[in-house]
Amino acid sequence: MRNLPVIKKQRLEGEFQPNLQRYDETYASFSWRDLAQELTRGHADVVADSSLNIASIAIDQNLSNGRGEHIAVRWLAADGDIRRDFTFAQLAEFSDRFANVLRGLGIGAGDVVCTVLGRIPELYAVCFGALKNRSIFCPLFTAFGPEPLRMRLDLSRAKVLVTSRNLYERKIAPMRPSLSHLAHVILVDVYQEQMLPEGTQSYGLLMARADPNFTIPPTRPEDPALLHFTSGTTGTPKGALHVHQAVMVHYATAKYVLDLHPGDVYWCTADPGWVTGTSYGIIAPLTVGVTLVVDEAEFDAARWYKILQDQKVNVWYTAPTAVRMLMKSGDALPQSYDLSHLRHAVSVGEPLNPEAVLWSQRVLGRPIHDTWWQTETGGIMVANFPAMDIKPGSMGRPVPGVEAAIVSVVNGVLQPLAEPDVEGELALRVGWPSMFRSYLNQEERYKKCFIDGYYLTGDLARRDADGYFWFVGRADDVIKSAGHLIGPFEVESVLLEHPAVAEAAVIGKPDPLLMEVVKAFVALKSGFSPDEATRKEIMALARRRLGPAVAPREIEFVADLPKTKSGKIMRRLLKARELGLPEGDTSTLERPVVATGGSR
Numbered sequence: 001m002r003n004l005p006v007i008k009k010q011r012l013e014g015e016f017q018p019n020l021q022r023y024d025e026t027y028a029s030f031s032w033r034d035l036a037q038e039l040t041r042g043h044a045d046v047v048a049d050s051s052l053n054i055a056s057i058a059i060d061q062n063l064s065n066g067r068g069e070h071i072a073v074r075w076l077a078a079d080g081d082i083r084r085d086f087t088f089a090q091l092a093e094f095s096d097r098f099a100n101v102l103r104g105l106g107i108g109a110g111d112v113v114c115t116v117l118g119r120i121p122e123l124y125a126v127c128f129g130a131l132k133n134r135s136i137f138c139p140l141f142t143a144f145g146p147e148p149l150r151m152r153l154d155l156s157r158a159k160v161l162v163t164s165r166n167l168y169e170r171k172i173a174p175m176r177p178s179l180s181h182l183a184h185v186i187l188v189d190v191y192q193e194q195m196l197p198e199g200t201q202s203y204g205l206l207m208a209r210a211d212p213n214f215t216i217p218p219t220r221p222e223d224p225a226l227l228h229f230t231s232g233t234t235g236t237p238k239g240a241l242h243v244h245q246a247v248m249v250h251y252a253t254a255k256y257v258l259d260l261h262p263g264d265v266y267w268c269t270a271d272p273g274w275v276t277g278t279s280y281g282i283i284a285p286l287t288v289g290v291t292l293v294v295d296e297a298e299f300d301a302a303r304w305y306k307i308l309q310d311q312k313v314n315v316w317y318t319a320p321t322a323v324r325m326l327m328k329s330g331d332a333l334p335q336s337y338d339l340s341h342l343r344h345a346v347s348v349g350e351p352l353n354p355e356a357v358l359w360s361q362r363v364l365g366r367p368i369h370d371t372w373w374q375t376e377t378g379g380i381m382v383a384n385f386p387a388m389d390i391k392p393g394s395m396g397r398p399v400p401g402v403e404a405a406i407v408s409v410v411n412g413v414l415q416p417l418a419e420p421d422v423e424g425e426l427a428l429r430v431g432w433p434s435m436f437r438s439y440l441n442q443e444e445r446y447k448k449c450f451i452d453g454y455y456l457t458g459d460l461a462r463r464d465a466d467g468y469f470w471f472v473g474r475a476d477d478v479i480k481s482a483g484h485l486i487g488p489f490e491v492e493s494v495l496l497e498h499p500a501v502a503e504a505a506v507i508g509k510p511d512p513l514l515m516e517v518v519k520a521f522v523a524l525k526s527g528f529s530p531d532e533a534t535r536k537e538i539m540a541l542a543r544r545r546l547g548p549a550v551a552p553r554e555i556e557f558v559a560d561l562p563k564t565k566s567g568k569i570m571r572r573l574l575k576a577r578e579l580g581l582p583e584g585d586t587s588t589l590e591r592p593v594v595a596t597g598g599s600r
């Protein structure tokens, strides 16, 4: 561990105090039952009864608490200076209407409603409308190509897809016949019947005709609510299913970790196609009734500083890749903006390098607070809290109500590694409300994640003597690029579709900005030559089928791939070679690998 200066906890002037002031005391006295009482203002014993619906907490409860006219969402359009505000009352009506749209289409409890939408206002009506109807909301990433979309629409057995005309025509329409479960496609940007592509419906027309009042049916804490796809080393993507009581974690962490206070303006930069964009870009801030800023545009350093300034953002949740891109744009740029409203900056998704924490302390005047969690955990599990010293490079300490441990699994038995500074697997004691309840239709894979009452995260970490957790690395071969998890198998499967490709293996190659980029090693069938034309062809296929966010950035031709005697490709070995690291135990290696072409 490097000896970096500790950043002393924030001292806030005047009346303002963080929600969580004494970590150890709060952690010791915390109970999810009390939290549920607080969340529903004592109106319901949510653990036992049937009135815990995420949408009723995040939207409708704000109306009964007198915040109906408060701005819930402030949307900034990508083009021009267009800005649109939506109050909680408006979101309540729009989501009621969309719930009625779904009901009218015969969509009910447990049916999956997918979106392939950018950061646009309709997303909020669709998400909360689906939740009110007790359907399962499943957002998909717009930068996915047709293949990742097909796979996820198929695995989720989605009955409804809400998207835009352009995305539909480019990516979905050609494969529509193979999507046997998909009954309804609703387009958000087509307003006239005669303009609709065949087999689609207009969001605007459906909404205009829908009843503006919807009564949420009894919803139990364990009713399914959210589905988020994530990737493992092998096999198809995994659909992590979350239940309505996950909202307890969204609320608790909005309060303790994001430190949101009434009247705050909060900005989450994550895309709604991933879990952060839903848990913290839709739900969590609304459970505490603050104003959520939503920016439709892609990253641009000057634009981002301007948003922080003009919207008077108080709390900002972003990602290390974005922070590194801001760092790259220079220290002078932020000096020309007034960032004095920014009280608390937070990040997630990948390691936040200590340099980034120190940079933000120096340049933005606030240290960025790292948080750790996963698609499976549904909400923040480990965090740096405002009222706690920051050790730059550390992920912080467990959220109250979450028990984190460093463990090792020996012969199928869990062994807690209680000594400080020992490396092991990060595990969480089962019992926090936003834990995933299954990998949809993949029970075996789900079961494998649990042992002796603990969920194994697949991350390696250590805990120091002060109880701070430090990220060490992944225990598996999944790739983290720009904060997004990419399964090597999904990429390899598409590479194998090219007629020249005999074998393919994909690794994450370190990248100073994106953390990792996808690099593919490809062995060609005999008769094909490892030349530039072939490389370009394979690259084009990968980009077309997978989309730019998932396709490899680099392809290296090899004569053969290193495999175990049982035929498993050893990605770890390829990675070790790429990094110039020791190759570790290669005793199971089948035969050596020889490079035949340069890489780029």
Ligand code: WT7
Residues within 6 Å of the ligand: 230, 275, 276, 347, 348, 349, 350, 351, 352, 370, 371, 372, 373, 374, 375, 376, 395, 457, 458, 459, 471, 473, 474, 480, 483, 484, 485
């Ligand atoms: C994986 C989960 C949940 C937010 C979006 C990512 C890595 C996450 C950190 C952090 C180092 C981190 C882990 C984790 N990760 N946060 N603060 N420091 N690594 O969700 O796509 O399911 O990815 O992201 O490896 O297991 P996800």
